[in-house]
Amino acid sequence: MLSGMHRNSLQEQVIYGRPALEALTDLAKAFGAHRLMITSTASLAGPGGLAQHLAKDYGAGCVGIFAGVSAHSPREGVIAGAAEALRLGADLLVAVGGGSVIDATKVMQLALWAGIENVEGLGAYRVGPGPHRADVSKLTPGVRMIAIPTTLSAAEFTAFAGVTDVSRRAKEGYGHPLLAPRAVVLDPAMTLSTPPQLWFSTGMKAVDHAVEQLCNPVRSPYADALAEAGLKELVQGLLATKAHPGDLDARLECQIGMWLAMAGASAGRGLGASHAIGHTLGRLLWRAAWLNLLRRLARCPALERRCGKRSPEAGCRPLGQSRALSLRRGKGLGARLGPPHRPCRHRHRPGSVPRHRGTHPARPRHSLEPPSDQGSGRHHGDSGTGPGRCAAASVAAE
Numbered sequence: 001m002l003s004g005m006h007r008n009s010l011q012e013q014v015i016y017g018r019p020a021l022e023a024l025t026d027l028a029k030a031f032g033a034h035r036l037m038i039t040s041t042a043s044l045a046g047p048g049g050l051a052q053h054l055a056k057d058y059g060a061g062c063v064g065i066f067a068g069v070s071a072h073s074p075r076e077g078v079i080a081g082a083a084e085a086l087r088l089g090a091d092l093l094v095a096v097g098g099g100s101v102i103d104a105t106k107v108m109q110l111a112l113w114a115g116i117e118n119v120e121g122l123g124a125y126r127v128g129p130g131p132h133r134a135d136v137s138k139l140t141p142g143v144r145m146i147a148i149p150t151t152l153s154a155a156e157f158t159a160f161a162g163v164t165d166v167s168r169r170a171k172e173g174y175g176h177p178l179l180a181p182r183a184v185v186l187d188p189a190m191t192l193s194t195p196p197q198l199w200f201s202t203g204m205k206a207v208d209h210a211v212e213q214l215c216n217p218v219r220s221p222y223a224d225a226l227a228e229a230g231l232k233e234l235v236q237g238l239l240a241t242k243a244h245p246g247d248l249d250a251r252l253e254c255q256i257g258m259w260l261a262m263a264g265a266s267a268g269r270g271l272g273a274s275h276a277i278g279h280t281l282g283r284l285l286w287r288a289a290w291l292n293l294l295r296r297l298a299r300c301p302a303l304e305r306r307c308g309k310r311s312p313e314a315g316c317r318p319l320g321q322s323r324a325l326s327l328r329r330g331k332g333l334g335a336r337l338g339p340p341h342r343p344c345r346h347r348h349r350p351g352s353v354p355r356h357r358g359t360h361p362a363r364p365r366h367s368l369e370p371p372s373d374q375g376s377g378r379h380h381g382d383s384g385t386g387p388g389r390c391a392a393a394s395v396a397a398e
Contacts, residue, residue, distance in 0.1 A: 006222050007268035009159065010177045014259060016186040017252055020148050021057050023185045024094065027146055028061065031182065033092035037085050038065045039105045040096045050150065050190060051096045063088045069097065072164040072171065073104035075119040082111035085143065093145040095181070096190070098202065099153030103161035105145050106179040113139045122163070127173040136176050147181035150194050152202040152234075152254055154209060154262035156184045180266075186259070188251035196245065200337045203238045203254060207231065210261035216269055223264020233257030242337055 015023045028036060036058065040051035045067035055062040066081045081104060085093060095105035107122070114134070116122055124134040147156035155161070160175040191199065213220075213227035237253030244250065 002219055002221075004218065004220055005268060006220070009157070009180055009266050011157070011180045011182070011184065013183040014157075014186065015183065016256060016259075018185070018187065020185050020187040020190050021054060023187065024054070024058065024146065024148070027183050027185075028092060031092060031144075034061060035063045035089055035091045036061055036094050037063055037088055037090035037092075038094045038096055039069060039081055039108065040065060040067055040101055041069050042067045044097055044101075044150070050193060054094075054096060054148075062094075063090060069101045069104045071100050073100045073107070073162065074164045074166050075122050076166065078104050078107045078111060078122065078163055079116065079119050081105065082108045082116070085112060091143060093143060095145055095147045095156075096150065098149065098151035098194075098198070099155035102147050102149065102153070102155040102181070103163060105147070106155075106161040106181075107163050107174050109141070109143060109145055109179060110136070110139070110174060110176060112143050113141055119165075122174075123165075123172075125174060126163075127160070127175050136174075139176065141176075141178045144178065144182045146183045146185065148185045148187065148190055149255075150191050151198055152206045152258045154206055154258045156181050157259060157262045158266050184259075186252065186255040188248040188255060191251050191255075192246065192248075199241070200238065203234065203258075204337070206254070206258040206261050207234050207238075209265065210234065210257075213261065213264040213269070216264075218269060220264060220267070220269050223267055223269050226260040226263040230257045230260030230263070233260065238337060 013027070015027070024036075028034070038045070038051050038055050040049070043049060045051040045065045051065055051067070055065050064084065066084045068080045068084075069077045085108065093105050093108060095102045110116075110125060111122065114121070114125060116125075123130075124132055125136055149156050157180070159177050159180040160173055161179060162171050162173055164171050210227040210231035213223050214231070216223070233253050234257035237250050237257055240247055240250030241254060
């Protein structure tokens with residue numbers, strides 16, 4: 001018998017298909033916010049940038065723009081953004097950009113709640129084992145955020161964030177149920193200026209999220225159904241935007257597909273090997289390489305033993321024909337969109353791959369062997385050794 005657990009997100013609203021300015025105005029009024037600070041990147045906040053236009057159009061209620069977020073969300077940007085929000089007396093943060101901006105803004109919230117004033121202070125709140133850890137659950141939430149994404153990274157739909165400790169070259173995870181944006185605005189017009197390479201690479205990341213959910217060793221009716229629907233929307237939308245970049249309906253279809261694909265992960269089942277590897281190598285390779293890795297993972301014997309017809313006691317059912325068809329929808333998509341599939345096409349210097357520190361909640365370590373509490377529907381994993389070793393290591397050993 002299938003059994004499990006579903007966890008609802010504390011995110012309050014997802015608004016789609018409405019102009020960002022209109023939706024933001026209504027949300028700020030509903031939340032009782034009067035001093036908005038926009039967080040973004042230097043390019044989006046520069047002359048003619050999306051963040052600048054949004055701030056100007058919003059008027060006096062926008063008290064400033066923080067444009068100090070850079071790729072991979074360095075701690076320094078997080079602390080500087082929190083300090084600026086404090087200086088301006090902001091009562092609502094508005095993240096305009098991709099995953100780096102949204103993740104950085106999530107942790108700015110945490111820094112404001114905890115009164116953290118320097119980069120070293122963040123270390124006590126990161127996820128994972130270690131000395132001098134602070135109890136995140138005891139924080140009293142204060143200033144919250146709204147996300148207006150410009151890519152398909154889906155960072156806006158989760159309550160965890162990845163921030164880089166530059167001194168250690170390590171990506172660290174931070175989590176709290178209320179780190180998730182209070183509301184998300186999906187306005188396809190806000191994606192029109194996103195470079196095609198970034199749009200399609202994050203689109204393949206969203207496809208990857210859907211495939212990971214469909215190939216997860218633990219079945220989840222909610223996550224499986226949404227991932228299947230999301231994959232269909234993404235394939236159709238990405239191909240349509242490739243042919244017609246200005247098609248707002250197709251761009252919204254991609255945004256909705258991204259949202260559906262991520263819903264299962266944010267509901268408690270988590271992500272897997274491909275997402276973990278992508279956090280480390282994503283800056284070097286297009287996301288399509290990780291989709292290929294997931295296909296290998298989905299075919300591995302350990303996963304068949306876990307979810308195949310031979311082991312119904314594992315607490316999950318095998319992928320049905322409809323899901324198999326959904327997975328085939330993604331086959332060849334990367335080639336049609338343009339990104340390369342093979343890591344060997346890229347070269348990088350030794351030591352250029354960043355380390356991960358601790359356990360990032362966005363990249364749980366999947367065990368490919370049945371856990372002791374079979375069928376519980378919970379996520380399983382360990383420190384990366386023994387029978388429950390990281391799935392990536394299992395694939396690499398094939």
